[in-house]
Amino acid sequence: MSPSTDPVLRVTDLSKHFPVKSGGMMGRTRGSVKAVDGISLEVMAGETLGLVGESGCGKSTAGRTMLKLLDPTGGRIELNGRDITTLSRRQMVPLRREAQMIFQDPYNSLNPRHTVGTIISAPFVVQKVDPPGGIKSAVQSLMERVGLNPEHYNRYPNEFSGGQRQRIGVARAIALQPKLIVCDEPVSALDVSIQAQVVNLLEDLQNDFGMAYVFVAHDLSVVRHISDRVAVMYLGHIMELAGRDELYENPLHPYTHALLSAVPVPDPGAAAKRERILLQGDLPSALNPPAGCVFNTRCWKAEDRCRVEVPLLRTLAEGHEVACHFPQGHLAPGETIVGPAGPLVASDSSLPTPEHLSQNAARARRGQAWQGDDPHDFDPITHIQ
């Protein structure tokens, strides 16, 4: 796995809003759920990008919109350098060879009336690909590759266990050797001992075929294991994006900090020693997200500025992007921080723009160094021993 410099997928300011209509046939739109609200990221060839967050943060919608299974409301999607944002379903068909999807629920994502052979050969039939040796032998070698018995070619999905069904889904996704696979919670429906088998399979396949994964999951431990880089989402926004170890060892966003500290560790000694931050309350409604930083209602460091001004995703260290006005972490006071590079995530055009926001944004666009605020001392509301 040596990620090259060309992105397989580049997403710029992508949003997906679902209109909410009032009742009746002529119902007028009375608002929209901003499931994904302006995210930007790149997926390099052969790398795994983890997309984590709690339910309702928009990670699954983001994954589906990236592959145009949902039509984006705004923004731009480039697959292998080609803009696919406005392509029709029919125009997308040939491109589906490049990008595939693995779904969460191995029970609902396989047609119960089709045999395994039919399911796995579907990509060949749809794309009119004639593999050498015929479709059946290609399917059987795929089955063998993912750890299924090729003799079970004519069986139906209900004859397989959950882990085996997920292998069927994996075989279907890799059939045409795509460059990119979006995996939407691929192991969360499986038992722990089976989870590890499927995670290992995904890693082996990546080593063999060099495809990139977007790994959408809520299990932060699995994401740490499988990802090269990780993006943390909250209410449709990316809060932090960094290399795997950088994010887990040195989280800069208060939300990432709280999220990581909430994961229980299977080690009684470590569990007692770890610090825990208890977030109060629930995720706000995506129909009516808080103004300013979407996390400000649950953040213990929120100040007036956070309630007005949307923090931009800015680069604070090499490859470490954070959307927070008061990032915490191991930053020495007065240290010069690398200025923002790459696309900025800001939906500031649609929001009231306070003067200091536009100043910061303008400075960021000029590529100047971010004049960061003093990093606040770590001061969570609740420590639990």
Next chain:
Amino acid sequence: MTLIDTPAAPFDASSFLSVNDLRVQFPTEDGVVKAVDGLSFSLERGRTLAIVGESGSGKSVTSQAIMGLINRASATIEGQVVLEGQDLIAMSNEDVRRLRGTTMAMIFQDPLSSLHPYYSISRQLVEAVRVHQKVSKADARKQCISMLDRVGIPSAEKRIDDFPHQLSGGMRQRVMIAMALLNSPDLLIADEPTTALDVTVQAQIIDLLKSIQQEFNTAIIIITHDLGVVADTADDVAVMYAGRVVEYGSVEGVYRRPQMPYTLGLLASVPRIDRARVTRLDPIPGTPPSLIALPSGCAFRPRCTFSAEVPDNLCSDVRPDLVEAADGHQVSCHLTPEKRLRNADAMFALLDGRSEAGVQAATPSDPESGDPA
């Protein structure tokens, strides 16, 4: 054998709750499903026992059998469940129903399907109070509001008139907990109480359960598949596989010195958030057995990597008993104690070695990266 290998502590009816040789079987068209197959444990007030296992290991059926929620017409239940000196299995359904709610209560996994969608929270809670106590509706409502307040529902006097769909998942689980606590039970069984919740909400609920236990001196059985939740909440842990307990002991003992190869496998196969990436996960090969046709001998034998080290085909011929391996730590395995401890040490050495190498390779430029807290 030099280490102590004495039979497990005998059935102790003086405990607050003791379960002795519990067996639950469901006859089906394909054969008899032995969901729970000879289960024994005991629990004192103020302590938490975690039952861990994969789907189909019998952990949920165990909890339902204790609560008397299994239809006796469709299952055979044998053994003893003694709660404060009374055997629940021998009791009539009517007598168990009287205990349910007052002496023992249960929190279910899915708070949305365990609350009735058609009735308001207040109606469902008030009913739970008035089934067991002779109080007026207004008084019952007051009790309910103060309990909702206690479990951390903001503006409880308003939210009590909401319907389940108006609450978030975490709030619904709090309502379930409030309902379970209304008649101050002595035994609380929580069946996967946080599985349907997000981690930050899970942390809130775990915290709530702990403070309730301290306040009411409740005995808690927590049923889960999440080894992290066990380490965080429980005093003792019972690892279940194919309807039996295969390892039992204090959380400290079982996590530090796991002896049964299945427990070892579970601990080795989960990636850990507080460790840098290991090169590769070590999954347990194969899948759990069918409860209709269990393998002969040890049920874990087909997936066990150590069974070749046991002489005389013992693993495939003789089912191992749960025996005391260390103080209060019981194991069901034919391996010699020396071999079991050696396996545990080898696993931890492997995990530590890998993760240290990983940390060094990970972020050499950041001197403070090794200190996540």
